[in-house]
Amino acid sequence: MASALFAITLLALLLCSSTARHHKQPPSAGNPGHDTIHEACKGSGDPVTCESFLSKSIHLPPNATVSQVIQSILVVSSEDLEKAKGMAKNILDASGGNLNRSAAARTCLEVLHYSDYRINLTKDALPRGEIKDARAWAGAALAYQYDCWSALKYVNGTDLVDDAMSFLNSTVIFLSSNALSMMQNYDVYGEKTGSWGPPRTERDGFWEPVSDHSGSGFNLRVPAGLKADVTVCKSGGCTYKTVQEAVNAAPDDIDSGKLFVVHIKAGVYEETVRVGLEKRNVVFLGDGMGKTVITGSMNVGQPGMSTFNSATVGVVGDGFMASDLTIKNTAGPDAHQAVAFRCDSDHSIIQNCEFVGNQDTLYSHSLRQYYKSCRIQGNVDFIFGNSAAIFQDCLILVAPRQINPEKGEKNAVTAHGRIHPGQPTGFVFQNCLVNGTDAYMALYHSNPKAHRSYLGRPWKEYSRTVFIRCRLESLINSDGWMPWQEDFALKTLYYGEFANSGLGSDSSKRVDWSSLIPAKHVESYSARNFIQGDQWTRAFS
Template sequence: MVQDILESSAGNKNRSTAARNCLEVVSYSEYRINQVGGALSGGRLKDARAWMSAALVYQYDCWSGLKYVNDTSQVVQTMAFFNNSLIAGTSSALGMLVNYDVYGDKTGSWGPPRTEREGFWEPGSDSHTPGWVGRFPAGLTADVTVCKGGGGCDYKTVQEAVNAAPTNGKRFVIRIKAGVYEETVRVALEKKNVVLLGDGMGKTVITGSMNVGQPGVSTYNSATVGVLGDGFMASDLTIQNTAGPDAHQAVAFRSDSDRSVIQNCELIGNQDTLYAHSLRQYYKSCRIIGNVDFIFGNSAAFFQDCLILVAPRQLHPEKGEKNAVTAHGRIDPAQSTGFVFQNSVINGTEAYMALYYSNPKVHLNFLGRPWKQYSRTIFVRCTLEALVTADGWLPWDGDFALNTLYYGEFENTGAGADTSRRVSWSNQVPAAHVSSYSVQNFIQGDQWIPGASDDQ
């Protein structure tokens, strides 16, 4: 069906782009669904749920992309098939996985998936406290090196080095020496366990400027660096999108890599800086800069010890604005996705804070807003600086998702952490359930992220 749309859309660039994107993400959905059987037979229910959650993300992305080019009966019929058959079936399968994980063979307890808004937290280990700290593997040896200009190194571009990575799953370490690399980088699905090592934030810089204002460019495709292969790691580099504050969606880093680790990295953009699109992701000691919904997606992403900075937004930023730091996009209550920020700082860049203090009433900043129906974002023991408004959270459109989202806070500090005037549809996480948002329980990180006390 989608192939037929593509073949009939030669003269329509936007519809052709939507169809190509749809074919791409549907193939990812099929890949993840095929993984589920092996996970179930091995008793790895959390893996099965993560992968089925991602399959649903990709199917919805196809439907959503076609929605904006819904100008033929062919597109209408395809959207109906996705919504009524494919997405509905995957949602039901995911719901059964959740029930089996929580209740096992006690099918009498099975039912529609429930969320925190209904007072339900899944059982987990209470010993998994929010204090667990992961770290990047120590002592990695480079398989290849990249230098600006190529002198004395194996490659002169990052993409050439990524292309050289094997497809057998063996870890492949790419050392990128200091320099500014003006390129778009893609790590394909079959390129697993690719590692990018730079010389430090601001020293090794990968930069691009693609944005949705350009013909045929979608938010997904605008990323300077886009990763699909599982087990991706990056450390000590900057990834940026320089499209500018008036270019709308322009992604710096997009990840669909399950069990990925990003440490000591700087991600710079404006609107939509970090597209944490799907699956399980861990960000440690990173600096993330942007303004409009600049951390968004439908992944299960954990941000630990990170610095989150709001940057000036418009061409004339003194006029004021409303910025949401996050826009999580969970579309189904059974999806094991959400954003958790732990021991992180929410503040503004020096330039933004000068604007803010010049007229705080017009510079309004919020922890998040609900991109999709079951948006979920939690801040645990973070420092929320003065720029965070008393309301704390921003609606998307009217009362959309306000009864189904879960926005939680726990023991945050700072001038913006006072919860006495928070919107009524946000929550304080009960102390008895804060362990649900540990690295171990939320993304099973202790199974795949090296711990700070682990021997390497």
């Protein structure tokens, strides 16, 4: 991740319009739905701008509900996303031999397609009362829009790029952020708009209501005894010789109650694997960590390569599952960002898997993910992204940077990237062990002051990460958490701990911008409440 991102003031980006025609003008009296818009905009971060914008953009009947306001915003968002995709296509067509700008435009086209897909799912979910799903999908849609804006930021220098960034900021991101803010209010308070207000987080003392059913009753897991639809092996005698060929064979848009199971037999598979949006419910079954290995070495040091595209394995299709395999990125620490696994799969379950890399090993990019009994190794921000992810019973290992490691280093295990307070995202670590590899611990014991590791740092303004009942070994610095750059995000992030153990768990010396989670609110981070795991695993339990 590029460190320049710390300077972006995301609250202004997401909640304000950058064009005069959208800013603090009187609302249109001719819009019969103005009173409802007025009420709904109380749930935004900037009610005046929100009301002015929406009064010009959407039209509602006099008896419209606030949920209809949200629906109308989503309709306009879909229309504006089509315009944004057209602008990205124009950038691509005009980029010629500019490799980096062409790559950024292609990334924009890809992620804006994902954003549109999630917006359409949100529109369908709201009338059915599926507000948790709607919030998860709308939060991802906003993240993808920001990804496009961010990709263009690093190749700006033409009017086409500047115009596209301005449109994304002032219209597309603006609409999505306001819809997301309203959805948080609607989820908590319903149509009782008297209680609506700007989106809040735990740092504001706000904890969302939890389910009354706090017991078990469901089991997040890759189902046992699955029969392979296809097999992959290097030596022949299987259906396919590459993992990608097996993925390509999966039916598009498979029924929600069915799985496509790929047995990847023991061997080392040097390839880039992509599980597309249309490839739902794909399952990778390996023969064990270290036995079935998918490996690559793409990294941002290569021309036209981004962190997003550097992943050895990248998954977008919902319902992805994997067990008993290893995914690596072997680019090395001098390559900087080099992702082993990137996941954008809603309702994904990853079990008994290993992820090995250095900087940015595991890109838990968006939506709801569950990691059980996994092994994750790296050094700089090696678990990062803007998903709602639970890591349960996992082994988290800090590895040394191999460039003059004797001179010392500062490593952060996590870098969560929530960009808006209404996004229901964050990293939750439960019953995990955080330690160093043998090589790292040898360096640490030789000079503890020079080799410092932290639980996380804020990649984006509303970064959220919690460690609950984990064992934190001595390598974790007594501060616990480290800043990104100066005071960026320190007043808006939420970093919490509860009932951890080990030599690195002493909370008495933690930085004053971290928190101890109140016992009565720990259940907020359960699989049931945080990722609605009891609902989306039923078909396969």
